[in-house]
Amino acid sequence: MSHRYGRALWAGLGAVALLLGIFQPSAQASEPTCADVYFFGLRGAGEPPSSENIRNATPEQLMEYAASRETLGGLVARTLDEFVQGAEGIGLTVAWEAIPYPAESAEPPPMPAGLVNKAAALKKKWADLNDSVFDGAGRLYARVSTQAAACPDQRFVIAGYSEGAWATQDGLRLLDKPTLRRTRLVLYASPLFTDADFWRLGDFGLPRAPEGIHGIIGARQIPPSIPAAQTYCDDADMVCAAETDYTPITGNISDVLTCGDNPDCVHRSAYDDYITPAAAWLVGQFARPDLKAGPITGIPEVVCAGSSPTLRTTVTNAGWAPTPGFPVRWSVDGVPQDLPEAAVNGQETITSSGFQLHNLAKGNHTIEVTLDPQNQVSELSEENNTASLRFRAVSCGTPLTIDLVVSGIEDLGRVPLCPGQAPTFRAHLSNNGTTETGFFNIRWLADGEVFDGGHFSIPAGEPDTHDHIWHNITAGEHTLTFIADPDGGVPESSESNNVLTHTFTVPDCGS
DSSP states (O other): OOTTTHHHHHHHHHHHHHHHTOOOOOTGGGOSSOOSEEEEEEOOTTOSSOHHHHHTOOHHHHHHHHTOGGGGOHHHHHHHHHHHHHHHTTTOOEEEEEOOOOOOOOSOOOOOSSHHHHHHHHHHHHHHHHHHHHHHHHHHHHHHHHHHHHOTTOEEEEEEETHHHHHHHHHHTTSOHHHHTTEEEEEESOTTOBTTSTTEEEEOOSOOOTTOOBOSSOOOOOOTTSSEEEEEEETTOTTTOBSSOOOTTTSOHHHHOOOTTOTTSHHHHTTGGGHHHHHHHHHHHHSSOOEEEEEEEOOOSSEETTOOOEEEEEEEEOSSSOOOOEEEEEEETTEEEEEEEOOOOTTEEEEOOOEEOOSOOSEEEEEEEEESTTOOSOOSOSTTSEEEEEEEEEOOSSOOOOOEEEEEEEEOSOSSOOTTOOOEEEEEEEEOSSSOOOSEEEEEEETTEEEEEEEOOOOTTOEEEEEEEOTTOOSEEEEEEEEESTTOOSOOSOSTTSEEEEEEEEOOTTO
């Protein structure tokens, strides 16, 4: 396939594939549960099963091939094994499947007599290779897209060796950016390798031409939407480290691929040492937190101008490692304010601390919340840390406000108050707002000891009381503090008058 026509052809491949129904999911893909990570593997040229068996397979047989470890190919299968072993250590579940594409052998075809016949044989070999890659890229696109739709929170690993790496890089061009951002990539000996790639790895010790190292098919960098990748090449492997473009009609393919049945040729033997670091790198990619901001709550159905609602958001760590403490940035109509937030364990969801709006002006407002706004936490993805909300505050006549005020604490006990008694203390509070409070929490602090409770709704403008019994009180100086709405669950016009502390002394009545 000429690269001049490749862009248009690839652009239509996805739609054609789905219309023809030629791509079949693997047996694992039909499972109702979603593993944390889904691993797709593409074997190298000539690795079993044979290209003829794949091309002639029924849909049911293709599903069997997809679920077979052999179809992954040796290098990719061993990468999967070590990745799964490491993933188990961090509680990461992994599902996998092989992409059952032909993986046409790239070994030189039998050469007939005559230049024209030789050219025709080479041209057919080139066409078979392109068809094989085309098939692999299409199957990869269809399966990853299907899996991404079925499991929206799942992450993906795509690993390919040799021709499988080529098919992978072509398939990446079909996937949308949101799916690419969920994907990690491991490539070995890609015919599209370039040492200009940010993610390049391998041995480049030999002197090279000024144009640098690239594969026999060309040079293509990993798409920038992929968050992280590893693409390995040994500079003695002419599949990924050619110095000039390979021309199939005039070039001598045996100069490039001379492996034959030789297991020790560079293209087959140079990559075993990269399996362990590649698998460890994959585990490290997922052994990280991933903060996700949920929807913003706390805005009533009708928002009145002058009101002061308290907002919250859900904070989910979708990763497999805890976060340190981090700031949460609330932005009100473009004006930011950072609040501290506690650490969040892996796979845990919490509700953020409350953020109170004050005396909302009439009109439209935009609220945005961003977790870890300065990217201090190293995450799997930085794409899901923000949530936003737009609403309109309208005139509701008299502003609907709540203002809890604690005005006093008195001792209802005996006089004199002596050690061993259990005096009752009464807090006086009121709602100085224009609407009822609803149920709210309260807290007593008796010499620092916490006693939490609740209080029924107080109508607008009404006073109320709340009692606390201090059991077996001792002689000496004591402090008693009462706090109305300690967790900020009630949106108030003022939070400055919710706390009062009473200090008193209990004499030693026996002296």
